[in-house]
Amino acid sequence: xxxxxxxxxxxxxVMDDSGIAxxxxxxxxxxxxxxxxxxxxxxxxxxxxxxxDTQCGQRIAHWPGLPLEDAMPLRLAGGFQHLHLTGxxxxxxxxxxxxxxxxxxxxxxxxxxxxxxxARLLPWLDGPPQTNEAGRSASFMAALxxxxxxxxxKFELNEIGASAGINAMMDxxxxxxxxxxxxxxxxxxxxxxxWKGSPPPDAPVEIVQISGCDQTPVDLSDPDAxxxxxxxxxxxxxxxxxxxxxxIALAAQSSSDVVQADALDWVLAxxxxxxxxxxxxxxxxxxxxxxxxxxxxxxxxxxxEAAGQQATAERPLAWIMLETNRETFKHxxxxxxxxxxxxxxxxxxxxxxxxWVQWLAR
Numbered sequence: 327x328x329x330x331x332x333x334x335x336x337x338x339x340v341m342d343d344s345g346i347a348x349x350x351x352x353x354x355x356x357x358x359x360x361x362x363x364x365x366x367x368x369x370x371x372x373x374x375x376x377x378x379d380t381q382c383g384q385r386i387a388h389w390p391g392l393p394l395e396d397a398m399p400l401r402l403a404g405g406f407q408h409l410h411l412t413g414x415x416x417x418x419x420x421x422x423x424x425x426x427x428x429x430x431x432x433x434x435x436x437x438x439x440x441x442x443x444x445a446r447l448l449p450w451l452d453g454p455p456q457t458n459e460a461g462r463s464a465s466f467m468a469a470l471x472x473x474x475x476x477x478x479x480k481f482e483l484n485e486i487g488a489s490a491g492i493n494a495m496m497d498x499x500x501x502x503x504x505x506x507x508x509x510x511x512x513x514x515x516x517x518x519x520x521w522k523g524s525p526p527p528d529a530p531v532e533i534v535q536i537s538g539c540d541q542t543p544v545d546l547s548d549p550d551a552x553x554x555x556x557x558x559x560x561x562x563x564x565x566x567x568x569x570x571x572x573x574i575a576l577a578a579q580s581s582s583d584v585v586q587a588d589a590l591d592w593v594l595a596x597x598x599x600x601x602x603x604x605x606x607x608x609x610x611x612x613x614x615x616x617x618x619x620x621x622x623x624x625x626x627x628x629x630x631e632a633a634g635q636q637a638t639a640e641r642p643l644a645w646i647m648l649e650t651n652r653e654t655f656k657h658x659x660x661x662x663x664x665x666x667x668x669x670x671x672x673x674x675x676x677x678x679x680x681x682w683v684q685w686l687a688r
Contacts (some may be wrong), residue, residue, distance in 0.1 A: 365560045371436035373433075374437055400455045402451060404554075405447045408450075411556065411557060420435075456544055459569070459613075460493065460573055461519065461566070465648045465659045465673075465676050467501050467509075468526040470533075471528070471529050472527055472673055482607050485537070486593065490543070491577070492546070496533070497533040500513040500516050505521075514576055521683055537596075538584040541587075546577035546578075547577050589618055590622045609643075612649070614649075630645055635664065645661070671687065674686050
């Protein structure tokens, strides 16, 4: 999902002009604080668009929802980068090269480009960004290593909100997690975050099956779809772009198993599916929980926990999440498993895109 923050975290998101403008400013500052000044300028140029008469500008100015919760500023940012990556408008190139940095100059270019590509850009506002980050699979793999000695080392992974299915290919990646290595050594995808703290357990891990769901899954083997996903990656994050290219290449070899489905419906279907003996059924997700409506979150939680109470040593169940703590704004790796203690275990904190992992488990 998107590199956004929620309106609940900042107390914004009201639907008048001032609330929309404030949401854009907060998103821009979030980008800037996270090493993405070019993206911040593109985001903040939407303040100028609000004052114009383009369809895009007017849609932003009259946004009916919560601009941050809807990731509205990042939707159009993806559209501008798509224009840039396809070479559709060379006026954007100096901005993405960092040669135009004064906000007033960026505003002028973005406004002119929008006027000329209004119809092409408008559909980018129809839905939230669908980024997918392979770096987060470092946390998933670390959690599997931790679970291995507790419930067994064979796993069936079920990813909620899998988007383009990049983490649903994590069995094909090579990992170096604080010196603990797993996965095929010659993989196109090399996952080696900065590791802080002690390494995770060096335990056996065998992933026997991976599947996922998403409301609007992306087929990375489709070049147009792959470029659209890549357009949402902040251009400053060259390491992420390299991982995206590796994921696209791996998907071209064999796509991941991601189906179009509502998260709750899919979780219920997966819980009712036969489970192999001595294979741990896992439900996992990263930076997606906030996008699921409250009522459906409650039902998903209740369904998984009810199934957990029926889990046995022969057919264990576990839940892995890498999500934002709304009080500390840190991304926490949490695990719960059955049969076992009925509580969450905080294993680590991690950078949102997997650049580093702070291991906390003992």
